[in-house]
Amino acid sequence: MYSMQHKKKIIIAGxxxxxxxxxxxxxxxxxxxxxxxPTLSAGSQSGNVATGTTVSPVAANSSSxxxxxxxxxxxxLGLSVSMQRSYAGDSFSFNYPASWSIFNAAPFSITNxxxxxxxxxxxxxxxxxxxxxxxxxxxxxxxxxATELMGAAHMTxxxxxxxxxxxxxxxxxxSFSDGTPSANVAxxxxxxxxxxxxxxxxxxxxxxAAHMSDFNEVLSSMQFLPKD
Numbered sequence: 001m002y003s004m005q006h007k008k009k010i011i012i013a014g015x016x017x018x019x020x021x022x023x024x025x026x027x028x029x030x031x032x033x034x035x036x037x038p039t040l041s042a043g044s045q046s047g048n049v050a051t052g053t054t055v056s057p058v059a060a061n062s063s064s065x066x067x068x069x070x071x072x073x074x075x076x077l078g079l080s081v082s083m084q085r086s087y088a089g090d091s092f093s094f095n096y097p098a099s100w101s102i103f104n105a106a107p108f109s110i111t112n113x114x115x116x117x118x119x120x121x122x123x124x125x126x127x128x129x130x131x132x133x134x135x136x137x138x139x140x141x142x143x144x145x146a147t148e149l150m151g152a153a154h155m156t157x158x159x160x161x162x163x164x165x166x167x168x169x170x171x172x173x174x175s176f177s178d179g180t181p182s183a184n185v186a187x188x189x190x191x192x193x194x195x196x197x198x199x200x201x202x203x204x205x206x207x208x209a210a211h212m213s214d215f216n217e218v219l220s221s222m223q224f225l226p227k228d
Contacts, residue, residue, distance in 0.1 A: 092132065092163075092196075095221035097214050100130075108132045112214070122176045128202035128211040130218060137195040141168065141188055144195070149186065162198070163224045165189045173204055183208060185215060191224055198222070 083098035089108070096110060103115035113127035123129055138144070145168070149155065152172035160169050167189035174182050181204035189196040200215040202208075 089225075091134065091225050093221075093223045093225065094218050096130075096218050100214065103129075120176070120178045122178050122180055123182070123202060125203060126206060128200060128206075128214065130215060131197075131199040131201075133197045133199075135195050135197070137190055137193050141190060141195070145170065145186075145188060152184070160187060160219055162187065162189050162196075162219050162222050165191060165224070167196075181205065183211075185212075187219065189224070194224075196224060 084095050085098050085100070086095050087093060087102070087110075089105070097112075100110045100112045101114050103109045103111045109129055109131045111123075111127060111129045113124055116124065118124045149170060149172060152170070152174055155170055155172040158169045158171075159166055161167070167187050169185060169187045171183075171185050174184055176182050182201055183204040183206070185200040187196075187198040189198070198219065200211065202211045
């Protein structure tokens with residue numbers, strides 16, 4: 001009798017150990033799945049990591065071989081709380097929110113609406129566009145600006161620093177081709193014989209805060225690269 005009871009105790013103890021091991025494995029597996037933060041591959045344009053990633057190609061007439069990369073910062077529980085993309089070309093680089101995408105590389109432009117313009121190539125509601133252009137500095141800046149901004153209204157001037165250069169910024173109102181009022185920012189940066197121009201455009205009746213925040217992120221991270 002004693003021998004039979006002893007055997008039963010050994011068997012029960014063995015079953016308990018096996019169950020405990022299996023349970024521990026399940027918990028560890030679940031913990032690994034929960035704790036593992038999602039990753040994004042370079043070139044991803046999606047800012048929502050929960051829905052996967054997509055790639056927005058550079059326009060077909062682009063001559064640039066540079067590709068943007070994505071970085072993220074993680075908050076509690078490994079969830080992504082902010083996304084940022086970086087562009088590095090032959091002559092300049094900058095960071096911008098992942099909600100934006102490259103629309104064209106020559107001339108260079110990015111949009112937050114994937115280049116899906118409204119009728120007449122007008123920026124849609126809630127949309128914004130940033131363009132980066134460089135030309136030869138062919139004269140006095142004030143004369144260049146007076147020519148380019150002819151017909152602009154409600155102009156205000158400031159002097160942001162971009163890539164270590166004190167530039168001239170003009171905020172002004174104009175209209176798109178269909179007469180829709182537009183809000184605009186033009187930043188002019190003189191760099192030796194070069195004149196860099198960075199533009200922001202969006203609908204005048206859109207809330208400006210988000211567009212300006214994105215634009216200022218571009219300006220604050222912009223670097224004009226030295227020539228070879």
